[in-house]
Amino acid sequence: MSAVPAGPPVPSPDAGPVATGVRPRSAVGLAVALTALFVLFIGGSAYAVYADWTTWALMERLLSDPGAVGGAELGRGERLIGLAASVQSKALIVTCVVFVVWFRRVRTNARVFAQAADALASGVAVGARFAAPAKLWLPSRIAATTWLSSRPLDTDDGSRRFPLTLVNVWWGAFVAARVLGWCGGMAYSLAQSPGAVRHAATAMLAGDVLDIVAAVLAALFVIRLTAMQRTRSAQSPAVAAVRP
Template identity: 60%
Template sequence: MPATPATPPAPPPAQGPYAVPDARGGRLRAPVGLATALTVLFALVIASDACTLYADWNLHSLMERMLADSAAVSDAELDRGTRLTGLAGTVHGNAVIVTGIVFIIWFHRVRTNAEAFAPGADKLKTGWAIGAWFIPFANLWLPYRIAVTTWGSSTPSAADGGYRRFPLTLVNLWWGLFVLSKLLGWYGGRAYSSAESAEAVRDAALTMLAGDAFDLVAAVLAVLFVRRLTAMQHARAAQGPAAAAVQGGL
């Protein structure tokens, strides 16, 4: 009696929407957990921004009073104002460093996923999603360029299989305010360090105040950017491997 051919094993079940193979035979990696962590971390950045705003305003107010009447501000008040500015800056700086590390990890992951959705859409290798942040001057543009191409490559198809447009307004606002806040913060910090008069300190505090205000708004927009792009990739991955071929030329 001839042997019955063995039944081929059933393919393993898909492990959620991120089981879509990428161009190298690997798997997409869900950025959802990182996005959740970033939501919490950016909330800390926003809170620290609020503290630096108060410290900047307090320092500016002290200098205004000194300029109006040099005896109106005691040495103790001046010392407290200076220490508050330094402490707020340190806390904010530490929050930004931790958040920045997690953000770059998330940024690299969504860029890698985008390469699976639309291979070759971005001529820069996926490693640039990390390296671009550390190149002087180029880091004012390259991360934005990568964000734009990743955004376009991650756009899910419409219900009828056609192209669905997600405007870049959010990306543009976030990046513009982010760069502006960093430039103002850098300039204000240098001016404060070299200030030798109450008027110079007042002007530096005002510049830092503006930079921190823009930084707070940029942090809010960063949360929206992270959550929107993560949701776009989740929806795109849920459409399966065929969706990656629909917009492969983006």
């Protein structure tokens, strides 16, 4: 898996004054709901892996011995792929909606901890709307800025205790999964031969496995960042004074 392209330097979590007049809101409830949705999505992706593998095995048998696979098996394989795609896409949509709500909450909280750092994240978010290719890596810069802004205070080794590795690897896995899934799905819809279907199933299988990896890493990111913000809120007098 290739690393996420390097973006602009990410500000220190202590960049800029602590914002005033902004009340941090707990993201714990959203994080719990999101973690449950990630588990649901992982289940859907595991089912998709099974469907991909079944299709790949059917095509392998068909190529080896055309008479070994009947029409009923081929029809079952097609229905399995269709059902898996439907389940996985619906789970992904619901998970993404809740993730956006959670992410907006933690970004707003990050503005309290490091106002100048979050200003960069806001600018990056606006820029992403006008540069389609940048959407592949700019969200990871926003996540990185929010992560660094939320690191607990008084940690001289903060870069080692709270590295950006999790953010970068998670986003890299997510992007790779989306690209492989799109390519595999497109190839499957255009396939006209058992060999082409087998190649498409291979790409979809790899993409669905990466989906599971990305979902696990995303859940860890959500849990870790939420815990960091709770600790940071308790450590900062200015924030603790308005903590709900």
